[in-house]
Amino acid sequence: MIPVVSLITDFGWRDEYVASMKARMLNLLPGLRFIDISHDVPPQDVRAGAWLLGRAVDSFDRGTVHLAVVDPGVGTDRRSIAVASRGAFFVAPDNGLLDRILDDVEEAVCLDPKRVQSRTQRTLSPTFQGRDLFAPAAARLAAGERLRDLGDPVTDFVRLNWKNELVGTEIRSEVVWVDHFGNLITPIRAADLDRLSTPLSVVVGDRRIEGLSQTYGEVENGEVLAYIGSGGTLELARRNGSLERYLGAGRGEKVTVTGATE
Amino acid sequence: MIPVVSLITDFGWRDEYVASMKARMLNLLPGLRFIDISHDVPPQDVRAGAWLLGRAVDSFDRGTVHLAVVDPGVGTDRRSIAVASRGAFFVAPDNGLLDRILDDVEEAVCLDPKRVQSRTQRTLSPTFQGRDLFAPAAARLAAGERLRDLGDPVTDFVRLNWKNELVGTEIRSEVVWVDHFGNLITPIRAADLDRLSTPLSVVVGDRRIEGLSQTYGEVENGEVLAYIGSGGTLELARRNGSLERYLGAGRGEKVTVTGATE
Amino acid sequence: MIPVVSLITDFGWRDEYVASMKARMLNLLPGLRFIDISHDVPPQDVRAGAWLLGRAVDSFDRGTVHLAVVDPGVGTDRRSIAVASRGAFFVAPDNGLLDRILDDVEEAVCLDPKRVQSRTQRTLSPTFQGRDLFAPAAARLAAGERLRDLGDPVTDFVRLNWKNELVGTEIRSEVVWVDHFGNLITPIRAADLDRLSTPLSVVVGDRRIEGLSQTYGEVENGEVLAYIGSGGTLELARRNGSLERYLGAGRGEKVTVTGATE
Numbered sequence: 001m002i003p004v005v006s007l008i009t010d011f012g013w014r015d016e017y018v019a020s021m022k023a024r025m026l027n028l029l030p031g032l033r034f035i036d037i038s039h040d041v042p043p044q045d046v047r048a049g050a051w052l053l054g055r056a057v058d059s060f061d062r063g064t065v066h067l068a069v070v071d072p073g074v075g076t077d078r079r080s081i082a083v084a085s086r087g088a089f090f091v092a093p094d095n096g097l098l099d100r101i102l103d104d105v106e107e108a109v110c111l112d113p114k115r116v117q118s119r120t121q122r123t124l125s126p127t128f129q130g131r132d133l134f135a136p137a138a139a140r141l142a143a144g145e146r147l148r149d150l151g152d153p154v155t156d157f158v159r160l161n162w163k164n165e166l167v168g169t170e171i172r173s174e175v176v177w178v179d180h181f182g183n184l185i186t187p188i189r190a191a192d193l194d195r196l197s198t199p200l201s202v203v204v205g206d207r208r209i210e211g212l213s214q215t216y217g218e219v220e221n222g223e224v225l226a227y228i229g230s231g232g233t234l235e236l237a238r239r240n241g242s243l244e245r246y247l248g249a250g251r252g253e254k255v256t257v258t259g260a261t262e
Numbered sequence: 263m264i265p266v267v268s269l270i271t272d273f274g275w276r277d278e279y280v281a282s283m284k285a286r287m288l289n290l291l292p293g294l295r296f297i298d299i300s301h302d303v304p305p306q307d308v309r310a311g312a313w314l315l316g317r318a319v320d321s322f323d324r325g326t327v328h329l330a331v332v333d334p335g336v337g338t339d340r341r342s343i344a345v346a347s348r349g350a351f352f353v354a355p356d357n358g359l360l361d362r363i364l365d366d367v368e369e370a371v372c373l374d375p376k377r378v379q380s381r382t383q384r385t386l387s388p389t390f391q392g393r394d395l396f397a398p399a400a401a402r403l404a405a406g407e408r409l410r411d412l413g414d415p416v417t418d419f420v421r422l423n424w425k426n427e428l429v430g431t432e433i434r435s436e437v438v439w440v441d442h443f444g445n446l447i448t449p450i451r452a453a454d455l456d457r458l459s460t461p462l463s464v465v466v467g468d469r470r471i472e473g474l475s476q477t478y479g480e481v482e483n484g485e486v487l488a489y490i491g492s493g494g495t496l497e498l499a500r501r502n503g504s505l506e507r508y509l510g511a512g513r514g515e516k517v518t519v520t521g522a523t524e
Numbered sequence: 525m526i527p528v529v530s531l532i533t534d535f536g537w538r539d540e541y542v543a544s545m546k547a548r549m550l551n552l553l554p555g556l557r558f559i560d561i562s563h564d565v566p567p568q569d570v571r572a573g574a575w576l577l578g579r580a581v582d583s584f585d586r587g588t589v590h591l592a593v594v595d596p597g598v599g600t601d602r603r604s605i606a607v608a609s610r611g612a613f614f615v616a617p618d619n620g621l622l623d624r625i626l627d628d629v630e631e632a633v634c635l636d637p638k639r640v641q642s643r644t645q646r647t648l649s650p651t652f653q654g655r656d657l658f659a660p661a662a663a664r665l666a667a668g669e670r671l672r673d674l675g676d677p678v679t680d681f682v683r684l685n686w687k688n689e690l691v692g693t694e695i696r697s698e699v700v701w702v703d704h705f706g707n708l709i710t711p712i713r714a715a716d717l718d719r720l721s722t723p724l725s726v727v728v729g730d731r732r733i734e735g736l737s738q739t740y741g742e743v744e745n746g747e748v749l750a751y752i753g754s755g756g757t758l759e760l761a762r763r764n765g766s767l768e769r770y771l772g773a774g775r776g777e778k779v780t781v782t783g784a785t786e
Contacts, residue, residue: 002292006281012704013275013537014564016580019530020754022559023583030526030585035284040276043705044764056278059285059393061292072764075739126739128754131583180274181305215337215388230282230390240306240334264554268543275537297546302538318540321547321655323554442536443567477599477650492544492652502568502596 003142004033006060008053009069009130010041020131021067025139032142035060044072046096048251050160051176051187054100055231062087067138068097069130080111080129081157082137082150089141091134096160109151111137116150162187166195169261175204175236175253182242186255188234196259202226203256204236205247216240265404266295268322270315271331271392272303282393283329287401294404297322306334308358310513312422313438313449316362317493324349329400330359331392342373342391343416344399344409351409353400355391361422371413373399378412424449428457433519437466437498440512444504448517450496458521464488465518466498467509478502527666528557530584532577533593533654534565544655545591549663556666559584568596570620572775574684575700575711578624579755586611591662592621593654604635604653605681606661606674613671615662617653623684633675635661640674686711690719693785699728699760699777706766710779712758720783726750727780728760729771740764 005025011017018039025032037056041049049070057066071093079094084106092098094110113124116137124132137150164173164187171192177185184204193200193212202209213225216239224243229235234257238246247253267287273279280301287294299318303311311332319328333355341356346368354360356372375386378399386394399412426435426449433454439447446466455462455474464471475487478501486505491497496519500508509515529549535541542563549556561580565573573594581590595617603618608630616622618634637648640661648656661674688697688711695716701709708728717724717736726733737749740763748767753759758781762770771777 004288006285014562015701015703016561016576016583017704017754019559019561019580020583023530023580023585023588026528026559027583027585035281035288037278037281038276043766052278056281056285059278059282059289061285061289064285073741076741125754127751131754177277179277180279217335217338227389230387230393231278242305266550268547297543297550299540299543300538314540318543318547321540321544321551323547323551326547439539441539442541479597479600489651492541492649492655504567 001063002031002033003029003063003065004035004061005065005067005138005142006035006037006056007039007067008037008041008049008056009039010043010045010049011039011069011130013039017128017130021135024131024135025142028136028139029143032139041070044070046070046072047160048177050097050099051185053097057086057088057101060088065089065091065138065142067134068092069134070097071095071129074129075126079154080133081108081154082111082141082147083108084147089138089147091138091141094154094158096158098157099160102157102159107147108154108157109147110154112151116140164188164192166192169196169259171196171257173255173257175249175251175255178244178250181237182244182246183229183235183237184243184249184253184255185229185231186234186236188255188257189232190228193234193257196257199260201258202234202236203258204253205249207247209236263325264293264295265291265325265327266297266323267327267329267400267404268297268299268318269301269329270299270303270311270318271301272305272307272311273301273331273392275301279390279392283397286393286397287404290398290401291405294401303332306332308332308334309422310439312359312361313447315359319348319350319363322350327351327353327400327404329396330354331396332359333357333391336391337388341416342395342399343370343419344373344403344412345370346409351400351403353396353403356416356420358420358422360419364419364421369409370416370419371409372416374413378402426450426454428454431458431521431523433458435517435519437511437513437515437517440506443499444506444508445491445497445499446505446511446515446517447491447493448496448498450517450519451494452490455496455519458519461522463520464496464498465520466515467511469509471498525587526555526557527553527587527589528559528585529589529591529662529666530559530561530580531563531591532561532565532573532580533563534567534569534573535563535593535654537563541652541654545659548655548659549666552660552663553667556663565594568594570594570596571684572701574621574623577621581610581612581625584612589613589615589662589666591658592616593658594621595619595653598653599650603678604657604661605632605678606635606665606671607632608671613662613665615658615665618678618682620682620684622681626681626683631671632678632681633671634678636675640664688712688716690716693720693783695720695781697779697781699773699775699779702768702774705761706768706770707753707759707761708767708773708777708779709753709755710758710760712779712781713756714752717758717781720781723784725782726758726760727782728777729773731771733760
């Protein structure tokens, strides 16, 4: 078993920040492998990071350690946590970033810098705990250390609210992520749509889309479509174009799905 | 022998898409190593992706598996292929993306989702076959499975046309790639230029360049030069600046090389 | 011991350049591991690259090989060097890029293409020595070859000047790096500030900051602060925002720290 640490941050690619975390982990466990999920979470946007993390985790093997750092509260008294959930480990600030895996928590601790850092003997930077606390915690979990070695148990967590309400024959929701292609992604699952009667129509901004497609090829170039995306939730796209640019819509934009009235 | 998979896509770095493909491959072959060639192929631009792939492959060892996904036709009836060429393997949609290695095909198959996926037991997303079909096919080839285990033989392929015509004492061509430094790259090989008599002159946009240089240092700062680049074809650049920005020229811009009339 | 090569360049992520260097290194040493520090050094900006390299190296283990390529003089007669310093190896053009580790040089050679390339039998591109000279040199050092096998000893180097002057009760310096969050980073170390009497005030552009903070949480959202950053030098930031955008300030912007007059 080759230990794998995935990384998801808002650090971008320009600076040495991501490499410093990886180097610090290799100090502790030279055989470690890294998979970068994304470092392009919008700066300080915990909600966007939480959504992306939720999309990514299911592709990874059991035993993976997911290191997530979007941390506007670094240096305040917000807690740092490590969590076992769905057979994997997660290390992050306790600010909602792990929201999408917290319903399945098996065990969780509040990271204790003294216990996490015992081997590395470095000081804890008040502005970069990704390198000085989260990275060593992730490496130690990847090395097989137990959660309870890193801190005391914790059972309550900061949670987020994903707007996704059924009201009459409507689901009222919003865009939670815009991908590289300009596709607009919502938190509405296929199972949510099953609660409405077909035919469905989707409204985003001033645009109405009638019915769901299976794939882009079902509409003409430049046309707008709605479909269940690879992450299992409703997405809106423009074939061979960017719906984000076409509509001028982004994260937070209202999305309404309306079913038939019976 | 440590198996290596290279990746070239138009997925960008913002989303979980690349990581999902890597995670899926690690599910099948935990010892696999990845080298990212680029995820910044312009969205849906098969031609640009094909060019970049052709530039990259020769640096890699025999036995490397190259996973290429620029796939505007995902979910339509376009075929998915795996190809052995030049001692390496290539997995991609059959849309021209592999054009530059198809003259040397040793063996090729049309991927059969049922055979590729037999071990993974996942459904095939109609919008993300990179993760659900191409990635497992690449991992299985890296693990030593044979092409014929993944599908039935195929011998005809979608091809591209690289504009590069000799007309009298002129070669008429175009810019096929613009690099990070703003250098303009053409498909004109050194051998093509040998068919013209020196001295040569190159015209791009409203700019004429007399003669070829060996390296940037032969001209003054800010001056424009033409040279055979590291990929073996004619490139145009501005010393310590971006020729793209200087000329306002990009992919598709006409380039004409004129030889002496004898 | 698993050999690690770190990479820092101005090549960006769009092209095959970085992958070509990695592939060339894997040709020579298949077990090699890579950590990308950054490929977003501003094009041809040796000074910015040197700063970033200095920030990154201390997180890495002894024995790491750092491959650094920001090389506006490629193809001219500037020298190529390999250096042992602080227990690690460095391969780079001799243009100042290694400035921040040159005070601790243990051994250094001027790379001799004939000796570096003896095994690879490739020609030396006059425009891409990162791939054809620096990468094989790095791989050979990672494989345990000695510096003296790659070239003849060298003891003088191109150096840079980091503006950081104590004048009376003032330190006069400048912004040397702007990070992904828009934080402005200076070369002023904590020890430099100890030479001034408190209270300190910092001026950048038309903005004055009174006193140093420990972390972002000590000021209100949107407020500006000064603190010793994770790299050990004075940084200026705006809480939950970009100070770069807020002030319209970037690299080279003057920064003055004034101590109390006694």
